[in-house]
Amino acid sequence: MKQQVRELFPTPLWVLDIPPSDAAPFNAKLRDEIEKIISPRPNVPSGSNWQTPHDLHTRPAFADFTKLVEISARSVAQFLNVERYPMMITGCWANINPPSAYHPTHNHPNNYLSGVYYVAVPEAGPDLIFQDPRPSLIMPWTGKLSPLTANASAEQAVPGRMIIFPSWLRHHVPSNEGTSERISISFNLMFRNFAETAASPRWKATAGQE
Ligand SMILES: [Fe+2]
Structure with missing residues (x-):
């Protein structure tokens, strides 16, 4: 019997x-510019991370980084065949996770794509963990x-690496078990003119239909 497997969605x-x-x-260079924004360090409780303002993409000091995000976003849009709908960066900020800090599970509402770039990562990581978006809780140990049986997936955080993902995909960062700060820059991307260009009905009215 011929068996075919289709991996949907x-x-x-x-x-x-x-x-x-x-x-x-x-x-x-990025670290120098981030240091200018975050020094002196705020007195945050142990285990807490913190962020810069969300406007780094508007600052000239981050122009090269912004360009990198835009180039990467274009290549992703081409892959998805949605490049006819221009995207814009809606927010861009640095995350600072001192030793023992973690970032709880979240997603990035009101955006199409989100991403992160690693500026500094301790030897011990931590990775970026994505949660299975499927609702099943049945996962026998094989x-x-x-990808067919796991309910989470770790992506290694490496300095110089950018990870782009659908904004709805929930993720978290485990506790920083290293001795130095883990510094990353996050960003969100959304279609610039989605309502004008992409949200209208794609079907044609026929007689007798409302
Ligand atoms: Fe995130």
């Missing part, structure tokens, strides 16, 4: 890596995790 992640020789100076 895939959840894509895009992982983009800058070559390490380029990432090191780029991250050093001896080996696979």
